[in-house]
Amino acid sequence: MKELSPREAHAYLQTTPNALLIDVRSEIEHHFVGHPPAARHVPWNDGPEWAVNPDFVSDVEKLAGDRKRPLLLLCRSGNRSEMAAQALIAAGFSQVFNIVHGFEGDLDEHHHRNTLNGWRHDGLPWEQC
Template identity: 55%
Template sequence: MIENLDPQQAWAVLQDNPAAVMIDVRTSIEHSFVGHPPKAIHVAWKEFPGMQLNPYFVEQVQQHAPDKTAPVLLLCRSGVRSVDAAKALETAGYRHLINILDGFEGPLDEHKHRNTVGGWRFHGLPWQQS
């Protein structure tokens, strides 16, 4: 089952459940330069150049989240790639998947800017840059 939680709810899960793991499915560049939540484990769903699907995604997640019953939270830029990544993990047998709605940067606003109407950073949750 894939659950959808807003960033504040996802942060609460991470605080309340020490077994919970957050997987940042964005590209390496997004994770490093745009920023990421503390302790977010980077495993790209798609990567530059060409935004090719990572054929080792499930295997790489399993290295960081071997317990398929523990909560696995998935984060991308705006909450789209993370859904696809969650579906792949569900097929691989993960049982408690959480898609973080609006992702790290949130949706585009009327001026085509992110971080102004939603997302992890918009809500003032902890984050850092590499």
């Protein structure tokens, strides 16, 4: 699995038109916290049980159409997207990228996000539903 910073991921998406950006966060996070405009939402896990989505790989496969299509995965901090990326690689996807620091970034010393790194911290485009 390859890793990209949010800025590297944004640049890659600009230069690779067939790349697919997948937001693996919960539905609540995707809609209410915000997401990159081009992101497609396929949750890795979601409430109320927070179990891993048993259809994750097949849902991504439907969106991608080809296991060779570049896939960039984004979550809150890069942890869930890393697990989701590993599942896709195990399923035979060959170009999978994890976006480190995710959408909201790492926790700071006060346990707040969006202050150290991440998609929003880096000033990259995002929107709320």
